[in-house]
Amino acid sequence: MKNIRGLAALAILTALAPLAAVAQLSGPLTIKEQGSFFVGGESKSVKQPATGLLPAQEGSITVNQMYVQYQIPMKGGHVPVVFVHGCCLSSKTWETTPDGRMGWSEYFVRRGYPVYLADQVSRARSGFDSSAFTAVRSGTLANASMPGILVGTHEFAWMVFRFGPKFGEAYPDEQFPVEAADELYKQMIPDLNQTLPANANPTWTQMAALGTRLKGAVLVGHSESGFFPERAALIDPQGIRGMITIETGCEAVPDDKLQVLARIPTLVMFGDHLGDVTKPFSWMDALNSCNAFVERLKKAGGDAEMMYLPALGIKGNSHMLMQDKNSNRLADMLVAWIDRHVERKGGGH
């Protein structure tokens, strides 16, 4: 009788164990530490003409710094995860979803990972170097030399982020919460990356430095920043334990550099409806470039994986898959990959 009771109790406990794990994913959240800081940044001399409140100034400003906001959960032991947003967006990408659900930033903390959100250099709280704009305004630089500012319209986002076949019409299986698209549009802010050198984006350098500062981290990039983890690793791989490349085109890295990347576990993830968008660029071409990248990494002895969601039976995901209705499920897939390929293997540098 006692044994039977004991077994029954054990069965109940076993049944409850997954519930307990799930329970941590809602309700009060206890964090060990949180805050924000900057990585990098250099002084630059400027002559600033009088503008509004401020008088003419001659002196130094700081440029190229990267703002990082972080939360560290109570239970230690997991590798830190660094999230970097895409074009015309900020770290808001990873926070509360447009329809008000928990974003990946908090979800990963609740799953036990220290989470670091970086605003790209030249975006949001990282600021940007406004010197060229000021020079054009005062006539010391030709208008044509002014950096272009990237802006995505609602219509552009709907089509290219793969919400549906035409603006306002969703795909039948669409996972993006299209009823809350207006909230996504509020996240879309001017992209000033053209103020940065195209082949030496300081965000890559700061991502590598952040990995080193954290004594090892998984870097996650999305869209415009999708290949930034690899770019960071090519600058300094020592702090990069894993690279997660979401929804971007992969570059044809030369063989000698591929050797560096092949030492770091790599995951690429793509959503659905890739073939439905061919203008202004082809999502299928992006997928193919990343399939080729993954195959090259494998041939070079690397641990690389492509998660093309429709091929895994997960349908309807948009370009903004961290905001899609099944975002927690996708996060769980990343968590499982980090567990198997980074933490259990002790992978990366």
Added chain:
Amino acid sequence: MKNIRGLAALAILTALAPLAAVAQLSGPLTIKEQGSFFVGGESKSVKQPATGLLPAQEGSITVNQMYVQYQIPMKGGHVPVVFVHGCCLSSKTWETTPDGRMGWSEYFVRRGYPVYLADQVSRARSGFDSSAFTAVRSGTLANASMPGILVGTHEFAWMVFRFGPKFGEAYPDEQFPVEAADELYKQMIPDLNQTLPANANPTWTQMAALGTRLKGAVLVGHSESGFFPERAALIDPQGIRGMITIETGCEAVPDDKLQVLARIPTLVMFGDHLGDVTKPFSWMDALNSCNAFVERLKKAGGDAEMMYLPALGIKGNSHMLMQDKNSNRLADMLVAWIDRHVERKGGGH
């Protein structure tokens, strides 16, 4: 003997009570809820020329939205506090201080207040309307019509933020952690407020709307935004239970409008060394304008208070008093004021 033991135990408990309160101010932090959202925002039609990654687009963008990040502590009952940063800064102002201490954002959460950090409209994660810049670049708008971008140099900040008598030299009693000034400089980002209508800043509207959404809040402004709580109240006072105006010049509000403001408890705070800076503007003039404002509010029956810190025996505070070495002490003064003038009185609307 038993009674004596009981009294001793009581004495120990009484002595420990303040320590228990202090203990919540470090160590693990449990929060009930956190996230981010936008207040306001309108659609605007644009013709965007092809720029870098993106093709030419004709469609809508969203402008004038205000990004808000929040944390709600476990223990309820306190009025929400909304913090809005100053010129050439972002909500980073209120987070981890330049020398790595806890900022007011977390400190107020630990003191039991729901905290809302707003990036001003046209700054950081709120984005900005880049149309005028793009129009200048493509030649459809004259250069002179391009909005000026405000930038503060290191040298400007040192002097005007009152770190010391000349760049690199601190006042003997300086409270700003000058050894970490480089970290403040990284927070200084281009200010695009000239893209907004000067007399109808959408940040004022969104602050008022945020107060209403929160069913009552204390609004805190600093420097450029120091008088924004009052500006918000003049648009819609219903959600504004208190106004805290830090380190700014106060406006000569017409009598009829003053009546609206006089119904809301108001606190003004200034640091030290005001008389040591006279260029490009006089801090003493700012203090005097606010003294006059407080006196007018009182005459109109308002509950208004000036906390001029040196007059209270608190010396050496800079313009960035939320980052000064005694920042927790100043936060405690705000908490005590909110307790007495907002919460106990049930003040405001």
